[in-house]
Amino acid sequence: xxxxxxxxxxxxKSMRISITDKCxxxxxxxxxxxxxxxxxxxxxxxxxxSFEEIVRLSRLFASLGVRKLRLTGGEPLLRANxxxxxxxxxxxxxxxxxxxxxxxxxxGQHAVEDLPADTLVxxxxxxxxxxxxxSEIAWQLFEKTPPGWARVQAICDFVHRHxxxxxxxxxxSKTAWEAYAEGKGVCRDYAHLAVAFCRCMNIPARYxxxxxxxxxxxxxxxxxxxxxxxxxxIGGHWRTFDPRNNVPRIGRILIAQGRDASDVPITQTxxxxxxxxxxxWTDEVA
Numbered sequence: 001x002x003x004x005x006x007x008x009x010x011x012x013k014s015m016r017i018s019i020t021d022k023c024x025x026x027x028x029x030x031x032x033x034x035x036x037x038x039x040x041x042x043x044x045x046x047x048x049x050s051f052e053e054i055v056r057l058s059r060l061f062a063s064l065g066v067r068k069l070r071l072t073g074g075e076p077l078l079r080a081n082x083x084x085x086x087x088x089x090x091x092x093x094x095x096x097x098x099x100x101x102x103x104x105x106x107x108g109q110h111a112v113e114d115l116p117a118d119t120l121v122x123x124x125x126x127x128x129x130x131x132x133x134x135s136e137i138a139w140q141l142f143e144k145t146p147p148g149w150a151r152v153q154a155i156c157d158f159v160h161r162h163x164x165x166x167x168x169x170x171x172x173s174k175t176a177w178e179a180y181a182e183g184k185g186v187c188r189d190y191a192h193l194a195v196a197f198c199r200c201m202n203i204p205a206r207y208x209x210x211x212x213x214x215x216x217x218x219x220x221x222x223x224x225x226x227x228x229x230x231x232x233x234i235g236g237h238w239r240t241f242d243p244r245n246n247v248p249r250i251g252r253i254l255i256a257q258g259r260d261a262s263d264v265p266i267t268q269t270x271x272x273x274x275x276x277x278x279x280x281w282t283d284e285v286a
Contacts, residue, residue, distance in 0.1 A: 107235025138200035213251030213282030224280030
């Protein structure tokens with residue numbers, strides 16, 4: 001058979017498969033609740049492709065040159081017995097890569113002994129994340145939350161409410177413990193406190209520094225700035241969380257990841273220096 005090509009003559013090597021139209025979120029940019037309300041008619045089970053049909057179609061497209069499959073939705077994890085489908089797709093000759101688009105809420109938390117070795121350092125205390133001082137507080141706050149994504153989101157919700165944002169509260173030496181005690185700070189303080197809480201709850205978490213655009217948010221926009229957020233290791237992958245904003249955002253540009261801001265500062269200097277200024281902006285590409 002001739003390989004699949006698009007209208008420009010390029011070989012088609014990847015295919016997206018939507019396995020459900022349902023989702024457990026009502027994000028304004030995807031499935032706004034005004035449209036996808038309780039009476040909205042989603043597809044009935046007999047109207048969706050069966051797993052057998054998906055596997056048969058995937059075999060056909062693999063024979064035509066497709067090498068990568070992405071399972072999407074809605075929220076794919078809402079489809080029962082999804083792991084059986086993934087196993088069948090993995091066995092198809094020619095398929096080299098299978099990815100899953102998910103909001104992650106239904107992903108579970110790993111037992112510590114099952115974590116990959118390279119994640120273990122992100123369970124330990126660090127310069128700005130004092131797990132020893134925050135461990136008892138974390139367990140008091142989050143012990144009864146469901147493990148996994150829901151627990152990390154509960155941590156983000158708490159931090160988002162607990163800390164009052166203000167640039168006047170910024171301090172280069174401020175730690176997670178101090179941010180908790182003072183109840184005020186900037187984005188890196190939100191991230192440090194959430195990272196520390198996650199580690200206390202045996203969830204690997206690492207600090208992220210980068211740019212965060214205002215694309216998709218109401219104007220007027222403030223001047224662009226650097227931003228801090230974090231990633232938690234949930235369901236076998238690193239997942240992005242932002243306790244400062246605590247809503248999905250468009251145009252998040254990652255620069256670096258580390259144990260905390262001491263690993264990935266905005267600037268790393270050697271000797272006396274003076275910041276003359278900087279400008280951050282983000283343009284949306286069509």
